[in-house]
Amino acid sequence: MINQLEVDPDGSLSRRWGISPAMPESTLGVGIIGVSPARGWAATAHIPALRALPNYEVRALSAHSAESARAAGEVFKVSAAFSDHEQLVTQADIDVVAVTVKVPHHRELVSAALAAGKAVYCEWPLGRDLDDARAMAALASEQGVRTAVGLQARQSPAIEFVQELLSDGYVGEILSTTMMGLSVPGDVVGAPNAYMLDKTNGANVLTIAVGHSLDLLNFVLGEFTDLSAVSDLRRPLITIEETGEQIAKTAADQIAVIGTLTSGAIASLHIREAVAGGTGFLWEINGTEGTLRITADAAYPEIYPLTVAGAQGRKEPAELAVPAALTEKWPALTSLAGAPAFNVGRAYAAFAADIGNGTHTVPDFADAVRRHEIIAAIERSAASGASVKA
Numbered sequence: 070m071i072n073q074l075e076v077d078p079d080g081s082l083s084r085r086w087g088i089s090p091a092m093p094e095s096t097l098g099v100g101i102i103g104v105s106p107a108r109g110w111a112a113t114a115h116i117p118a119l120r121a122l123p124n125y126e127v128r129a130l131s132a133h134s135a136e137s138a139r140a141a142g143e144v145f146k147v148s149a150a151f152s153d154h155e156q157l158v159t160q161a162d163i164d165v166v167a168v169t170v171k172v173p174h175h176r177e178l179v180s181a182a183l184a185a186g187k188a189v190y191c192e193w194p195l196g197r198d199l200d201d202a203r204a205m206a207a208l209a210s211e212q213g214v215r216t217a218v219g220l221q222a223r224q225s226p227a228i229e230f231v232q233e234l235l236s237d238g239y240v241g242e243i244l245s246t247t248m249m250g251l252s253v254p255g256d257v258v259g260a261p262n263a264y265m266l267d268k269t270n271g272a273n274v275l276t277i278a279v280g281h282s283l284d285l286l287n288f289v290l291g292e293f294t295d296l297s298a299v300s301d302l303r304r305p306l307i308t309i310e311e312t313g314e315q316i317a318k319t320a321a322d323q324i325a326v327i328g329t330l331t332s333g334a335i336a337s338l339h340i341r342e343a344v345a346g347g348t349g350f351l352w353e354i355n356g357t358e359g360t361l362r363i364t365a366d367a368a369y370p371e372i373y374p375l376t377v378a379g380a381q382g383r384k385e386p387a388e389l390a391v392p393a394a395l396t397e398k399w400p401a402l403t404s405l406a407g408a409p410a411f412n413v414g415r416a417y418a419a420f421a422a423d424i425g426n427g428t429h430t431v432p433d434f435a436d437a438v439r440r441h442e443i444i445a446a447i448e449r450s451a452a453s454g455a456s457v458k459a
Contacts, residue, residue: 095124096124096125096126097124097125097126097164097165097421097424098125098126098128098129098160098162098163098164098165099119099125099126099127099128099129099163099164099165099166099167100127100128100129100130100131100149100157100158100160100163100165100166100167100187101115101116101127101129101130101131101166101167101169102131102154102157102158102166102167102168102169102170102178102182103131103132103168103169103170103171103178104116104130104131104132104138104141104145104169105132105137105141106132106137106140106141106143106144106145108261109169110169110192110409111167111169112145113409113410114409114410114413115167115169115410115413116145117405117408117410117414118402118405118410118411118413118414118417119414119417121401121402121404121405121410121414122399122401122402122414122417122418122421123401124421125165125417125421127145127147128147128149128160128162128163129147129149129150129151129157129160129163130142130145130147130149130150130151130157131150131151131152131153131154131156131157132150132151132152133152134152135152137152138150138151138152154178154181155181158181158182158184158185158187159185163187164187164188165187165188165189165190165420166182166185166187166188166189166190167189167190167191168182168189168190168191168192169192170192171264171270171272172192172194172196172197172270172271172272172276173197173264173270173271173272175191175192175194175195175196175197175201175205176196176197176201176204176205179191179195179205179208180204180205180208183205183208183209183212183214183216184208184212186212186214187214188214188215188216188217188424189209189214189216189217189434190216190217190218190219190416190417190420191205191216191217191218191219191434191437192218192219193218193219193220193277193280193281193437193440194271194272194276194277194280194437194441194444195218195434195437195438195441196271196441197269197270197271198271198441198445199438199441199442199444199445201271202434202437202438202441203438203441205434206434206435206437206438209433209434210435215420215423215424215433216433216434217416217420217431217432217433218432218433218434218436218437219371219413219416220280220281220284220371220432220436220437220440221371221412221413221415221416222281222284222285222370222371222412223284223285223288223416223431223432224412224415224416224419224431225370225371225375225412225415226391226395226396226398226415227363227374227375227376227377227391228285228288228289228370228375229395229398230377230389230391230392230395231289231354231361231363231377232289234361234377234379234389235289235354235361238358239356239358239359239361239379239381240354240355240356240357240358240359240360240361240379240381241356241357241358241359242356242357242358243290243332243334243354243355243356244334244335244355244356244357245334245335245336245337245355246286246290246330246334246335246336246337246352246353246354246355247336247337247338247351247352247353247355248282248283248286248336248337248338248339248340248350248351248352248353248368249338249339249340249348249350249351250278250282250340250341250348250349250350250351250365250367250368251278251340251341251342251343251344251347251348251349251350251367251368252274252277252278252322252340252341252342252343252367252368253265253274253278253342253343255304255322255342255343255344256304256306256307256308257307257308257309257310258307258308258309258310259309259310259311260309260310260311260312263307263309263316265277265320266307266316266317266318266319266320267318267319267320268319268320268321269319273320273321274320274321274322274324274340274341274342275300275320275321275324275444275447275448276444277369278340278367278368278369279324279326279338279340279368279444279447280440280444281368281369281370281371282338282340282350282352282368282370283326283338283440283443284432284440285352285370286336286338286352287330287439287440287443288432289354290330290332290334290336290354291330291331291332291334292330292331292439292443292459293328293329293330293331293336293443293446293459294328294329294330294331294458294459295328295329295456295457295458295459296326296327296328296329296443296446296447296450296456296457296459297326297327297328297450297455297456297457298324298325298326298327298446298447298448298450298451299323299324299325299451300321300323300324300325300447300448300451301321301322301323302318302319302320302321302322302323303322303323303342304318304322304342305317305318306318321451322341322342323339323341323342324338324339324340324341324447324451325337325338325339326338326339326447326450328456328459340368349364349365349366349367349368349373350363350364350365350366350367350368350369350370350373351363351364352364352370358381358382359379359380359381359382360379360380360386361377361378361379362377362378362379362380362386363375363376363377363378364376364378371412372409372412374406374407376388377389377391398415399414399415399418401414401418402414402415402418416431419431442459443459446458446459
C-alpha cells in the first residue's frame, strides 16, 4: 500500500476527506461523544461495531460529567476519557468524531468537531429541525470534511437485495408502494427517552420512526414530487415507567403520508405508536409483474432485522433468502448479525471505504438535509391540510 504521506505531503487530501495527515496507515482513530458506562446507543451499537472492524480504533470518549467519563473509560478500556468535548475533538490522533448524544445537542457538538477539521458520524436526526441540519451541512461543506449520518438502514443486506431484485425487473414497472409500522410503546416511556415527547426537541415518531422508514422508501424508490400528510396526537398523557408520573406529550403519535414519487408511482405510509397486536413493520412494493414485501418487528428498519418475501404473477409471497455475498460483505461483522450494531458497523465499514476511495455510498449531511426537507414538508401539509411540493 502507498503511504498516504508520500502522495499527500501537505495534507490537502486529508483535510478534504476529513482525516488527519498523521493518521496511522489504514487505521481511523475514533472519538465518541456521548458514552454512558451503563447504557445508550454508543455502548449498544457504535463501540461493538467499531471494535469488530480492523480499520478503526476507539481512541477517546466523552461524557456529560468527569465521573461518567472516568467510568466509561474504565468499562470500555479507553484511556482518553473527557467531560469536555472540546478536548476530544482537538486530539491529534482522532480522525472521526461520532456524535451519539440527544438530538438537541447535535448542532453544538457536530459544529465543534467540524471546526476542528474532523470527519463526523452523527446520529439521526441530524438536527432538531431543517435549519439545524442545513447549518451543519453548510459548515461541513465549508470545512471540506467527510460526514456520515446514522441512516444505516441503507446498509442492510436485505435492502441491497431488494435493490438488486428491482434492478433485475422482479416486480416489473413499479406502480405503488405502501409502508405501515409501529413506533415506541404507546402509553409508557422510560425516563431517558421522556425528552422525545417534546416536539421541540426534534426526536419523536415523525423524525425517528417515520424518518428512518421514509429514508429507505426514498433511497430505494426515489424522492417525492408532492405529498399530503395527516398527523395527530392521540395519546396526550404518557406515564414515566420508573416513577409513574404522567407528563404531557406535544409530538404527534399518528402520521400518515401519501404522495407521488418521481417515477410516477404512488406511495403511502402510516406510522403510529404501538397498539395491541399491531403490525410491526410492513413495506410492500407493487409492480406490473410482481410484489416485494419487507417486514420487521417494528418501524425501525435500521435496527430490526428485515425479512424479504416476493411473488410474481398470481403466486403467493414466499420468503426470499438474502444472498450470502451480501450478508457477508464485511466478514468482520458477521458475528454481529441480528444485533443493533450490525448495520451501524456496515455503515462504518462503508464510510472507511468512502474515505479511502473518494466514493459516496454512506448518507452524508447533504442527504440528511434532504430527509429533513421531507419531514418539514410533512409538517407543512399536516398543518395546512393541503398537498405540498416535496
